[in-house]
Amino acid sequence: MSLETAPKLNWWNRIANPGQFVIWTKPLLWPLVILTTALFAAGLYYAFFNSPEDYQMGDTVRIMYVHVPNAWLSQFVYGVMTISALGTLVWRHPMADVSMKAAAPLGALFTALALFTGSLWGRPTWGTFWEWDGRMTSTLVLLFIYLGLIALWRAFDDQLRAARVIAVFTLVGAINIPIIKFSVDWWSTLHQPASVFRPDGPRMPGSILIPLFVMFFAFTFLFLTLHLKAMHTEVKRRRVMGLQRRMAQGGAA
Template sequence: MKDLALLEDNAPKPGLWTQIAHPGLFLGWSRHLIVPLAVITAALAAWGLYLSFWGSPPDYQMGDTVRIMYVHVPAAWLSQFCYAVMFASAIGTLVWRHPMADVSQKAAAPLGAAFTLLALFTGSLWGRPTWGTFWEWDGRMTSTLVLLFIYLGIIALWRAFDDQLKAARFVSVVTLVGAINIPVIKFSVDWWQTLHQPASVIRLDGPTIAPEILIPLLVMTAAFSMLFLTLHLVRMRTEVIKRRIRSLELAAARAAAGGAL
C-alpha cells in the first residue's frame, strides 16, 4: 500500500494538453470553474443592468431606445462568437481528432441558436421605433436569419446520428462550409445598402460611440460573454457525462445479453 502511494507520488503529472483532452480529467478541473464563472456573470449582469437604465444618458437622436442596444449588440456578438468557437472546434475535430473538440462543437450549437434568436428579437424591437419597421430584408438581418437556420440545421444533424463520433466529422464539414456566412454578416453593412449603421465599436480608428454609452455596452457584452462561457462549460461537462451514460448502457445491455445466452 505504501509502495503504491509512493508510485502515485512519483507518477508524471498529466500535461496541460492531456488535462484538456482527457474527458475524465476535464470533468475534474472544470468542476471548480463553474461557481466562480457564474458569480462573475451575475456581478457583471447586475452592474451592466444598472448602467443600462440608470448610469447612461439617452442618445441625442434615438432617445431611450438606445438602451435596447445594451442587450441587442451583446446577443449579436455572441451569435457570431459561438460560431467562431464551433469553427475552431470543427478544425480541432477534423485536423487533430481532439476528443473534446466535438464535445465543444455540440455544446455550443444550441447556445448560438439562442443568442441569434435573441439578436433578431431585440433587433426587430429596436428597428420599429428607430426605422419604422420590425423587419427589412437587408444584408445584415437576412444573413443573421440564415445564421439561425445554420445553427438549427447543425443541431438537427447532431440528433440525426446515433454514432456521435461519425456525426462530429460530418457536422464539422458543414460548420466549416457555413462559416462563409460570418464575414457576410460582418461586412454586409459595407457591401450593400442597409438600414444598419457601419461598425462603430471595433474600428481601426477607435470606437465612435460616446464613453457614457460605450461603457454600459462593454459591461453588458462582458456579462453575456461570461454567461456563454459558463453555459458552454456546463454543457460540455453534460455531454461528456452523456457519452459515459451511453457506454455504460451499452455495457449493461451486453452483460444482459451475455447472461441471457
C-alpha cells in the same frame, strides 16, 4: 514505470481525457456564476439608471445594451464551434466535438435574441420590424445553420461519427460569418456600419460605451458558464450511452 518517473502530461493532453476535463474545470463554475451575476447587476444598473439617452434615438438606445452583446455572441459562438470543428478534424481532440455540440443550442438562442431585439429596435428607429437586407438576412441564415446543426446531432446515434460529419458542415457554414460582418460595407442596408470596433476608434461617447462593454462581458461570461456546464453534461451523457450499450451487450451475451 512508477508515478514519479512517468512523463508529465501537458494541460492539452490532460484535458483530452473527458473525466479529467470535468474534474479540472468544475471548480471554475461557481466563480464564473458570481462574476456573470455581478456583471449583469452592474450592466443593468448602468443601462437603466446611469446612461444618457441618445441625441437621435432617445431612450431606444438602451436596446443596444442587449442587442449588441447577443449579436456579438451569435458570431462568437460560431467561431468557437469552428475552432472546435478544426479540433475534431485536424487534432482529433476528444473534447472538441463535445464543445461543438454543447455550443450549438447556446448560439441558436443568442442569434434568435439578436434578431428579436434588433427588430424591436428597428421599429421605432427605421419604422419597420424587418427588412430583407444583407445584415438581417445573413443573421437569419446563421440561425437556420445553428438549427440545422442541432438537428444533425440528434439524427446520429454514433456521436463520434456525427462529430466528423457535423465538423465539415460547421466549417462550410463558417463562410456566413464574414458575410454577416461585412454585409453592412458590401451592400446598401438599413443597418448601421460598425461603430465600436473601428480602426479610428469607437464613434460613441464613454457614457454609452461603458454600459455596452459591461453588458458585452456579462453576456460573454454567461456563455462561457453555460458552455462549460453543457460540456460537463455532454461528457456524462456519453458515459450514460456507453454504459447502456455495454449493459445491452452484456444482456444479449
